[in-house]
Amino acid sequence: MIGGFDVGPDRIVLGLFTGLTYGLLAVGLVLVYRSSRFVNFAHGAVGVFGAAVLGRLVGDGVLPYWLALPVGMLAAAAVSGAIELSVVRRLRHRPRVIGMIATLGLSQFVLVLALLVNSSGASGPAFPAPPGMPSFTIGNTPVGPAFTAMLLLTPVLLVGLAMFLKRSRFGLAIRAAADAPDAATLNGVTAARMATLAWSIAGAVAAFSAILMAPTQGTQSIESLGPALLVRGLAGAVIARFSSVPIAFGASLGIGVGEQILLSGQSSGGLVELALVAVILVALLAQPARARRDGEDGGWGRIGAPPLPAAHQRVWLLRNLGRVVAGVGFAVAAVLAFVISNETASVLIAIIGFTLVGLSIGLVTGVAGELSLGQFAFAGIGAAVSVQVSVRTGNLFLGILAGCAAAALAAVAVGVPALRLRGLALAVTTLAFALATSTFLLRQGWLLGDGAQVPKPRILGHTFDLATDYYLFALVALLLGLWVTANLRAGAFGRILVALRDNADAARAFTVAVPVRVLQAYAVAGALAGLGGAVIGHGQTQLTVNTFPASASIDVVATVVVGGITLLGGPLLGAFLIVGVPGFLELDIIGQAALTLVWLVVVIALPAGLGGPVLWLRDRIAALIARGRDAPVPSATDEMAGPTQAASSGGPITLPPRTVPLRPAATGEPLLSVREVARSFGGVRAVAGASLDVAAGEVVGIIGPNGAGKTTLFEIIAGFTRPDRGAVLFAGRPVTGLSPQRRAGLGLVRSFQDARLFATMTVLETVMVAGERTAPTSLVAAALGATAPDQAKRRRAEELVTLMGLAPLADRLVGELSTGTRRIVEITCLLALEPALLLLDEPSSGVSQTDGVALGEVLRRIHDELGVTMVIIEHDLPLLARLADRLVAMDGGRVIADGTPQEVRTHPDVVRSYLGTDHAAVNRSGVPAQRTTVPS
Template identity: 45%
Template sequence: MMWAVALGDFDITTGGVALGLFTGSTYALLAAGLVLVYRSSGVINFAHSSIGLLGAAFMSLAIQQYGIPYWLAFAVGVLVSAGAGAATEVVVIKPLSSSPKVIPMVAMLGLSTFFVVLSLALNPDGLSGEAFPQPAGMPTGSIGSLLITKPYAAQGIVAPLLLLGLGVFLWLSKTGLAIRGAAANPDVASMSGVPPRTMMVWSWALAGAVSAVAAMFILPTVGVVTPEALGPDLLLRGLAAAAIARFASFGVAVAVALTIGVIEQVMTTSEGAKGWIEIVILAAVALALAAERQRGRKAAEPWTQVGAPHRAPLRPLSIVIAVIAVAAAATVPMYANASDAVNATLVIAVAIVGISVNLVTGLGGQLTLAQFALGGLAGAVSIRAAADNVPFPVAVVCGAVIAGAVSALIAIPSLRVRGPQLAVATLSFALVTSAYLLDRGWLLGTRQSPSRPSGSIGGIDLASGRGYYWVALAALVAVLLLVRWIRRTAFARNVVAVRDNEDAARAMAVSAISTKLQLAFAGGLVAGIGGAIYAHAYTSLSSANFPVALSIDAVTVAVIGGLGSLIGPVLGAAYLVGLPLFLQPPAEARAGIAGIWLILVTQQPRGITGLFDAIRNRMRPHTVTEEAHEAHLEREPFSAQRPSGRLLDVETVTRRFGSITAVEDASLTVDAGEIVGLIGPNGAGKTTLFEIVSGFTRPQTGRVVFCGRDVSRLGPTARARLGIARSFQSAQLFPSLTALETVLVALSSSHDEKRARQLLDEFGIAQYRHVQVGSLPTGLRRVLEMTCAFASSPTLVLLDEPTAGLSSTERESFGDSVMAWRERTGVGIVIIEHDLPVLTRVCDRLVAMNLGRVIANGTPAEVVSHPDVVASYTG
């Protein structure tokens, strides 16, 4: 039965829905492959659709040049993409496995470009529309007014069967079960004789094969194949489905992909709906991110291997080199023609946007793929403002501020979740900007808009390509100085703290949400400056000048140059953008350029600046030296008001996780100047009770009263500001920061370095103040964590197994320090500890827990000899 429904400007027909389900099935294949790879390696494979395109190129070549039958060539293409997927895991993912997840994901962005360019170079005329081979043996027909061609029949018949086969393989076969098991728990799988790394290679190979099938069924139905069409645009359909499924559920991903296909086909029935499908996808992804809740704690990532190493700065030499470089760059217009001057300006603009990526990704650890889209918005606003006779510098600032505000806005949905979700949201926004926003009449419109500014600044003619280059160079220098200043502030220290260990930062009164939003605004602001400079470099402008590929290039130049390096994006832009602009190489050479930087990043995650650092360290091995231990600092008098009376009253709190009761009707009191020990076997609920007191977990019943105030609904940051400090069992702190910087985070001020040094001296670790925390042994990290806990002049301190990993001498010193701080400040202290001799020496009272309940409360002697306590340990 055929039917049709009119919905406003849209027509919903039987044929349209069928076509949407057909194309949606190919999106479902892409989504399934993305989920498979993410579950096995924790990486979003941005090269997923491009790996499939490579297999499609081989398949088309085999048929058109060698006359191989369709389905045999089809199998060849599938095997090529499967091999490319497996090779990607072995050659790229494995070498980068010890790097933060951002680095391999950026490598996937570069690999995507490499595979697309390579595919077009292999078969430039056989990858689109009617030129691409049609599936053999497929039926044809019609559904209503829709003509079912062979490619659509393949999408509707073969793709669903392959999805079903993939599901059967993963859920019923031994290899499939091994793949899923290794992805769920690599350690258990390894102990069971299943090699996780081998299973990961299998996952990538399967995903590659699936993407090849999707590409070979999609290509006959599209027009001209471009890097945009088979890159971010197509990938977004599968990526959005996988993201909404939280990269976990194959079934949900398939259902969402089919829905996207149907909605897309319905929207094509209205001429005025260009770009609407991208808006729908962005809204769906944003809603999915906003609805998602954090599950568990995020494992620390090895940012110390990527960020710039701590070393004694060579300030005079650095200044000399910088002045020479700027002076040399300023001479470019003197010997370059107008066209080359414009090209150099474009390189500078991309470098500025790359610097914004370095802020958001290099400093904050959040992968963003919308920086050039933000730059496009800023450029459009700046052009509009300049057209209304707003002075050029003011127009650029207006555009940059709006870009910063929009950047913060699109970061909001992903604030409460951790992982790569921001990358999905920002890629969606980049496509919305390119396909819809910039074409609005109140921005650039659909026609070419004049963009070169008129007038002059300091005698420099802005309308001249050579003159405008000097303006762009000045903007680059200003941005570099601005970002250098930002990196030296307490704000930057807090950003790194949140990146390295968000929970520890929140426990030190650092607002993770506020910090991320401020960083997003700063990154958008800098991207806006770069985008405005880029926009005004052209004599006329349209949305075509801001493709999504530029946002990907902005990330790439930051990684090539070196994440965490101030000058890295400039070097990366010169390589990735400058070489193609000035040399105009053929497609094969462009693939080579991409291949070279991929090799660089896999071997040196710090990029070009990392190579320079390695060379410098070999030439000057004694550059980094530990400063001599300073003389003992005079202890400053403790100025905070001593607390008094009841500090903490936990009233019959209960916390369940599903069917497991972690804490049940537990109560705890702490008075000022009292040291309370919390004991019990593993799983007794001690740490969960700490989580409830510190605000990381809310009780389902009962309440927490601190200094007479009910704080049950306050988060950890608010409680820390009220005076509750805590440590964690892991004692990870902030691996990328030095010990001194870590204490400064706890002090919440950039002007307390003297106080921070004094605290390090008091706790006996002053000699390690310039050592990165990630390089400290566990015992010293615990001492440092305790230093941070007392640094903020708290009223109540919660210490979770503070002596784990300490020697007997260090444990004695720990007890002395705790009692000394209690006498000095009157602070209340609660200690979770398994070392009973330490607790009986320092504690006024012990509270014993078992199976979530408090079973004893009294003096150390009373609790230790309590029958229920003895039974809880002995069974």
């Protein structure tokens, strides 16, 4: 015994047995992720369904155990494959978080199906154990046949799975489709079919795990095995970074051993879940930071709420239509307090509480694009702290404030790993945290313990004892939550979060402080969840842990998606369906299954949720009201009106005075100095000791063949990639260790090859994001609805948009524009940043020859009239010849020539590596370059 825990050999052996099944779960999760870059949150539930099928077949004597085992595995494989085929694949053009949320609903639906198949829902001694397996004792611990089956059968399944993936035609196809889907398709492998096959195999493996684990779970119901199994498998998969099957399996063995040791303690309730949270946090923090969102496929524009046309918004009623509808709605809701019963009021209070928590998910997921599965855990923390502080101080409002603050701090602490690993980190961490909160944290005496008496609100001498009275108090809290959320979503803070969601790298290049803004989003969302928890908590007579189960975190996510994840009123619409229907109607298990099926259909069929028909009705009403006043909206053909040509002619470009003076370099020192930087990726040396000096006011062109290391050098200079060695100095200041946003704040600004920018934002909004450098947004001001700072940013953005010939497209989404027009939008954003030095990465890429000439004129004017220093990577040599004072040629990650354009163009190494093999690039822009003779 160590510290009250048994670490003897019997516990370790039992832990290894249990870890075998966890390892199989993790293997299934890795298979699914590698095949489709997707986490199936129904994975554990699918395994439980397979176990339910076996339990029913064996329990009713339909089949003997060893024949029922493959049947149960096949049933789970069919369910898992059907999920991928009928749900996940249908949602592939929407944001990935929507598909993962759909699997959360499917997990509940599949668990209900499992209970319908095996109504006893039993595990432990009542669940069939594998016959013919020996039982024995290790120390004082009996080892039953289920553990023995784990030991004997798991290696067989693993070896068979490994042989299938490495030797069989289908296994090789699955691996090929997972690693390189495009290349696999060219070789005749259908990646979509291979993904379905991988999901089916994972489902069968999950069933195998659940079947062998069910007899070992004591009196735990089969329904509760779903989320618990999932988190244990997720922990191993996270340690393996969802990529390595052996690491996932080995880590799961360790998790199994740790679980058995923790369960041996006298007071082990919730310790396992708490330890899983710690393991996941440590694993995530230990992994290398990932600057880019892994495999993010966008799609937010397909589910968003398009604003009314600008002409419609000139009509006061249409401009304020949302406020008018909300005001009428709240007036009607307030009147209801005087006509409804206490039972009805209690249901409405629950709807309000879920809506407030849902608003937090709408902010984190619908706006910022990060999936959180622990918001109801934060609500529980907020409720518990609010009650405790209210009791001790006698001040309800101080208690609610403390509850919101506690929930905000918890959300920030749990969300820290998402700062390093974009995508799945927050979802996995918060799911584990939700389980640990309900099983351990809230059970502590200083929070809820065995239950806490709840003080009722008392205002102006009136105590809100009755549910109908308290409903009015909850309604005020909802109004406050909606007001703050609306301010944040509609203002500059919401715009920043959308920018981070659409393209985090571009946002960083525009000086957006990503860690600060992400943590602010988590904190605000946590505070909103805490407010919702306080509303729910103070509506109870006695508050217990059962009020905030882990499953409620999934329910509240469902309310947001069903109502419309990008809509402010989406959580309210979804709460009426998912919370209101079972609250007003008594639903049996079949009714619960039907309700879950209904909201799944809504998610699949209505991209904007229940808010979609509401938006359609809004647009019809707006069209009727504005009839006769509407002005034409720019069409797709209007885009080609020539923003590039417009920007290349006209009046002088002017910028406001610098708000942060640039620290000048010492006399005679270059503005930018790159010294012997090197960077390798695996065994590939992308940059191998490159050096470069750029003087203030200079235009330097960088040329070289593909793979020469040019873009990687830019990444190092701009701070998006850290060099293995070497240093970067800007204006005499070492910046090698600074983030991209810090460098952009100093005036070292870069562009990107693809000029993607922010697909779901308008041109004007995109330029306003770039205005963050000169006028950073205050979170407090944004939450309170202060508009003056944002209006100043809007005016400056409008000035630049007009100046660059983009005014007709100001309200068009960037994702709808051609590459050439996006390039001009990007340059407009760069101007808004007040740069000192521009790093332009192939600015003519994707631009027509005519627009390429005009683009050169724009860049020349920016340099001549603003004195902006430029470093340009470009394959269009005539364009560089018109712009550059000096050319630098690279090959193999090194600088091979540096001098005037003519000197570099005729350098033998340059001719050999680049010019001599690409005359099309030499003459691309129609301005003939001097013909270079290639030595024979």
